[in-house]
Amino acid sequence: MFLHGTSRQNQHGHLEIGGVDALYLAEKYGTPLYVYDVALIRERAKSFKQAFISAGLKAQVAYASKAFSSVAMIQLAEEEGLSLDVVSGGELYTAVAAGFPAERIHFHGNNKSREELRMALEHRIGCIVVDNFYEIALLEDLCKETGHSIDVLLRITPGVEAHTHDYITTGQEDSKFGFDLHNGQTERAIEQVLQSEHIQLLGVHCHIGSQIFDTAGFVLAAEKIFKKLDEWRDSYSFVSKVLNLGGGFGIRYTEDDEPLHATEYVEKIIEAVKENASRYGFDIPEICCSDNIRPALYQAKYEAAAANRIGEAHDKTVSIAGKCCESGDMLIWDIDLPEVKEGDLLAVFCTGAYGYSMANNYNRIPRPAVVFVENGEAHLVVKRETYEDIVKLDLPFKTGVKQ
The missing domain is CATH 3.20.20.10 (Alanine racemase)
Known part of the structure; x- marks a missing residue:
């Protein structure tokens, strides 16, 4: 497994990026989450x-x-x-x-x-x-x-x-x-x-x-x-x-x-x-x-790991599906991971240059937050969208009203 930049396995067997434990990031900021090294x-x-x-x-x-x-x-x-x-x-x-x-x-x-x-x-x-x-x-x-x-x-x-x-x-x-x-x-x-x-x-x-x-x-x-x-x-x-x-x-x-x-x-x-x-x-x-949207547009390929069990053998071959209502919403085909359990945290490395830029509200899914990590500190730089954000530009359609 190739770890990029400052990424490493810490003493808890977790993925660490910029000196910050990935599990801490998920707990504090929620998932999905973009993390910039x-x-x-x-x-x-x-x-x-x-x-x-x-x-x-x-x-x-x-x-x-x-x-x-x-x-x-x-x-x-x-x-x-x-x-x-x-x-x-x-x-x-x-x-x-x-x-x-x-x-x-x-x-x-x-x-x-x-x-x-x-x-x-x-x-x-x-x-x-x-x-x-x-x-x-x-x-x-x-x-x-x-x-x-x-x-x-x-x-x-x-x-x-x-x-x-x-x-x-x-x-x-x-x-x-x-x-x-x-x-x-x-x-x-x-x-x-x-x-x-x-x-x-x-x-x-x-x-x-x-x-x-x-x-x-x-x-x-x-x-x-x-x-x-x-x-x-x-x-x-x-x-x-x-x-x-x-x-x-x-x-x-x-x-x-x-x-x-x-x-x-x-x-x-x-x-x-x-x-x-x-x-x-x-x-x-x-x-x-x-x-x-890179996988659907360019057939781009990615690597991932179980961030909470990064030191364990990644010996089970699985595919990672997205939740959007499109057959093309397959994030990764045939990747080796440990036996997947509920609550596991999946870390996808190098998600593509336009990952957040192409994020949208298809299926009315809120866009994720963005965090910068450096020298053991995490900084929230883009807030997670809420359901209220999703509808804030919507206007009601009132019937029976004459103009």
Whole structure:
């Protein structure tokens, strides 16, 4: 059994995370419960940043807040000196509520509304990642209306397919995201932005997928982009100051997964950027990267253990079913556990980047609480929903009332 981060078996034979007994967490906060290992989050953030610092390069490491957005999580990202990717007005609102520095916020997304873009301009965020031609027109119109200007990155699809599930592969041709690098779309977008009085073209962005276990896709994406940058320098006198190569770096969900260490991804990306910058005679641009219902959507696999009997033999093969009224609501197939007893506490490791973000009230089930654990202390950062919360937006339907 692989225990992640600070997880260990304590003297009582229980699972312990961040120095806190899992049984204590269940008793105090109830179940189901999301538990975040803060020390592990800090370590991963520092690993990415240190890799760029060691290489002496200007870079930004951004937390993709779609993975889990809450005031506490955004404040943790700020503590670690990260930038922040947001993809909605709600995520931007949360970042502002958390006091996150606006200049380090990047607004992503392929279907931003006029209201969301206006909100981004009014809060003077650092950058918008433009995804389509309609968005360029919206931004131009809003900048004229508000008197603001904005730096942008163009999101491009380089035609690189990451070796991952089809639903989380985003950099291939004919993706719903970004401007195609090979059919003239990107050139048209560059022309439009360069002609704008209000929009400054800072650079380009790509994201080839998620849960990626090797570096070949990032290297190939960098090669393709630099080849185009060389052409655009000649055609438009445009030199990209920022190159954002996305993220999607794999983590270990099960013992079969063999992800690279964070620094290995970064070092290979740095090597590819340096090599191609040298080849085409560019100064090295600022490098950016961003890291973050899954079983039903992606057929994702997970590991689990009996938290209250973690030291016992896990020698009975069972499957874990969810309670929702869907045949696809199977959390884990064919997992080894001790003989299951009433009152056992099941701990599922690495529940997926979007576990809480995709939580919903299907079957009118309240969403769980979220706890941060670190150095033997537990902090409740999102309260558990109640049944009263479930109906608080409902309105009665009264018959016989004339309008």
